[in-house]
Amino acid sequence: MTDSPARKIRVALVFGGRSGEHAISAATAAGVMKAIDRDRYDVLPVGITREGRWVLASGDPAQWELSAGRLPEVTTDAGRELAGLNEVDDVDVVFPLLHGPYGEDGTIQGLLELAGVPYVGAGVLASAVGMDKQFMKLVFTGHGLPVGPYVVVKPRDWEHGQSEVVARVQAELKFPVFVKPARAGSSLGVTRVDDLTGLADAIEEARFHDPKVIVEEGIAGREIECAVLGGRGGAAPRASVPGEIVVDHAEAQFYDFEEKYSADSHARTQAPADLPDDVAARVRELAVQAFESIGAEGLSRVDVFVTPEGEVILNEINTLPGFTPISMYPQMWQASGISYPELIDELIRLALERPTGLR
Known part of the structure; x- marks a missing residue:
């Protein structure tokens, strides 16, 4: 008699949502669907429409990818409508791939806390603080971290x-x-x-x-980013090598929505960023301090300015950063020795290790 195979860990990928970043969230889901280890994880794609309805969505990444002239969108035609995750059995962990309000701001995190379901990323308070630039800056300054006027x-x-x-x-x-x-x-x-x-x-x-x-x-300086990943077993958070957004200012004023997602972008990303060792170390130090100041967990991308004098000033923290394979967060970890599939696996493991509720 042979033992039955162990059940795979069931991961619900939740994407779409009610914010203006709906299409970007869907594109992120496409990237994760392609890269996640199907031998280890049973993937359940759950889409949320712009109106807030939940559907059991297609697991075909091609349906959710960004393409020229097309932005992917979750609709009630995309799959069977759900009342919520309570209709889905045996979900072990949720990977929220939602950006903006009603996803990155503590709302879905609160829902998952109430349901007692483990999830990837920051908790309710850290998500809310990280989403609101006013309170984010207040917390940063309260911890003595440098921010601009x-x-x-x-x-x-x-x-x-x-x-x-x-x-x-x-x-x-x-x-x-x-x-x-x-x-x-x-x-x-x-x-x-x-x-x-x-x-x-x-x-x-x-x-x-x-x-x-x-x-x-406006702060005169280079736009530098750093990816932070939570530590296992209570260990300190880890910081990646810094990366840089390089904008052709003759063609674009700054790194806006169009420059981020257009095929004709006048900006490029570079990881690692070409920085003096002491400045790179300061960027990584500040990134971890920003992460810990708001009580973040799992992952965050910290954006800073590096002035011509080498001063590092915090811009913001993103607790659910862009996570497509070409996004800066995975790129910086790739440059630091962690591949995109390995990063997905690490984030899920961190979520399963952490209890819900007060911690």
């Missing part, structure tokens, strides 16, 4: 006192400034403003994505 524009501020907001930006910040939705990613709604004449329109553009807006003073 900024002004927060709350809905009431703008709706009842636009002139006061403009005056405050003029008084507190130097141009150029970058106007951003406070709780969005993938550079959606971000505008570079070189003088006061474009400020109001830029704030309105950002408010289309989020009623709360943040205006950041």
Whole structure:
């Protein structure tokens, strides 16, 4: 009599969602579907439509890939509609591949905590803090970490006192400034403003994505990123080699949504970044400090500026960074010796090792 084979670990890949980054989330799912070890894991693709409906989706990566002139989208026609993960038996771990609000901001993390289901990535509080640029910066400064000057524009501020907001930006910040939705990613709604004449329109553009807006003073320097991976068995987090976004400023002002995802991008990524050893070490040190300051777990990408004088200034942390095979987070770990399939495996193992609830 032979022993029955051990059951594979069942991983629910949750993607799509209600944010403006729906298509990017689907593309991330395609990359993970292709690379995950099918001998070890039983993959359950769960899509969330833009309206918030859950469906048991196709496991064919080609359906979810970005292509010229086509953005993938989860619809109720994509598979059997679900009431939620409670309709799916024996899910061992969830890998949320959602970006932006209703996925990266602690909402789905709270749902999974209530259900007692292990999941990849940061918990409720760290996810919420990492999504909100205002509170992220407050936590960073509370830990003595360096951030650039900024002004927060709350809905009431703008709706009842636009002139006061403009005056405050003029008084507190130097141009150029970058106007951003406070709780969005993938550079959606971000505008570079070189003088006061474009400020109001830029704030309105950002408010289309989020009623709360943040205006950041432009920092002259290189855009450097660093990937952080949680430590096993309570060990300290690990930092990758830094990477760099190199933008052809003759063709593009900054690394916006189009430059990130267009086939005709005027930006390129480079890992490892060409930095002096001491500056690279400072980037990695700050990345881990940022990760620990918000209580992140699993994975995060930390974005910084390196000034011409070698000063390192934190820009932001992304607790569910872009995770397609060509995204910077996997690229930086590839350059550090961990392949994309190995990275997926490590993140799942970290999630299974960690209990839900208070920890």
